[in-house]
Amino acid sequence: MDFTPEHKSIHDNMKKFIEAEINPHVDEWEKAGIFPAHELFKKMGKMGFLGINKPVEYGGLGLDYSYHMVMTEALGYINCGGVPMAIGLQTDMATPALARFGSDELRKEFLSPSISGDYVACLGVSEVGAGSDVAGIKTTAKKDGDDYVINGGKMWTTSGTQADWMCLLANTGEGPVHQNKSLICVPMKTKGVQIARKLDKMGMHSSDTAQIYLDDVRVPQRYLIGQEGHGFMYQMVQFQEERLWAAASSLISLERLIEQTIEYTRQRKTFGQPILDNQVVHFRLAELQTEVELLRALTYRAADLLVKGEDVTRLASMAKLKSGRLARVVTDACLQYYGGMGFMNETPVSRAYRDTRLGSIGGGADEIMLGIICKYMGILPGKKK
Ligand SMILES: Cc1cc2nc3c(=O)[nH]c(=O)nc-3n(C[C@H](O)[C@H](O)[C@H](O)COP(=O)(O)OP(=O)(O)OC[C@H]3O[C@@H](n4cnc5c(N)ncnc54)[C@H](O)[C@@H]3O)c2cc1C
Structure with missing residues (x-):
């Protein structure tokens, strides 16, 4: 690039x-x-x-x-x-x-x-009973006059307590699960949209996350994004950017953690020498830095092809998978080298350890990324390449 x-x-x-x-x-x-x-x-x-x-x-x-x-x-x-x-x-x-x-x-x-x-804005895809299995969502939007009447609920909605509108995925028809869904813009002040609760999380504390009930929510049909029945496909396209975002946004934060850990272990001594001077420590940090560079190369390659108009689902899924896994490895290793201070909330690495854990779950868990990659490799049982 x-x-x-x-x-x-x-x-x-x-x-x-x-x-x-x-x-x-x-x-x-x-x-x-x-x-x-x-x-x-x-x-x-x-x-x-x-x-x-x-x-x-x-x-x-x-x-x-x-x-x-x-x-x-x-x-x-x-x-x-x-x-x-x-x-x-x-x-x-x-x-x-x-x-x-x-x-x-x-x-x-x-x-x-x-x-x-x-x-x-907030995104309403996941539900209490369907996160990985997006096609299994139960929320419905039924036509009534010029409106859609929406019933159901959404779970883990980021920015949900303060958002003005939701990009909502709902079932608008009875047909096959990949062809019966639509994306609809739903103003959050509409009657029937209820913020059921603000969720208490392990990490990502500064971001509010909501469970939302949708009870006879009436919005005009002109709030439909694109064509009715194309929502699942639109959401899959939208996921490409979400997944590349996950990879791109992780790079500098992981490098900063490695740098901070180098600084800490250079100052802190055990048995008369800086912790960093142990080969097991500086080799490990060098290896992790190398992994971050590999992730950067993959992310840039995917971005480059996206700019050229190519479908980057395979590469974006690989980058998302790798960023979630690498973040877990980097934060765990860095926290370890901080010792007791790593376990203290006042040390940045402990916040990073909690926050990055979501990377392997949100926006498509690691296993879902592996399923997509397998599909593109032609090795997913029952699915053609
Ligand atoms: C803090 C936070 C913010 C979020 N923000 C949003 C948001 O703004 N909007 C939104 O729509 N969603 C949001 N989500 C939801 C998130 O995208 C889902 O949690 C995620 O997709 C996983 O779905 P699930 O939790 O239902 O896990 P499940 O689908 O119940 O899966 C549980 C675990 O089972 C494993 N698994 C699942 N399927 C398979 C399989 N086929 N093969 C092997 N293993 C499998 C995976 O390890 C997975 O983690 C957020 C979640 C969190 C925690």
């Missing part, structure tokens, strides 16, 4: 923004279990960060994915996982399908304010 001075400038601006507007507040937001998404996104929207690769007509910068990817990589400078995850939700999880398949009217109503930061 060839980077231009513009790529560098986007990356550096994001880093500066993080140092000035995000990191000074992270500890407070982690304690509060939420961050002020409207306030932060408005500032990010003004800087153009929320629409780098979104169409100019709706307030985006209209640049290709590589420019967005370097911004995503810079999110690794944030001192927690929750805030970057909510930013990624806004740019790469809840809005790509709307940007690509939504009508002009719908994009003006929901995409433009999401790019400017006036609206906070």
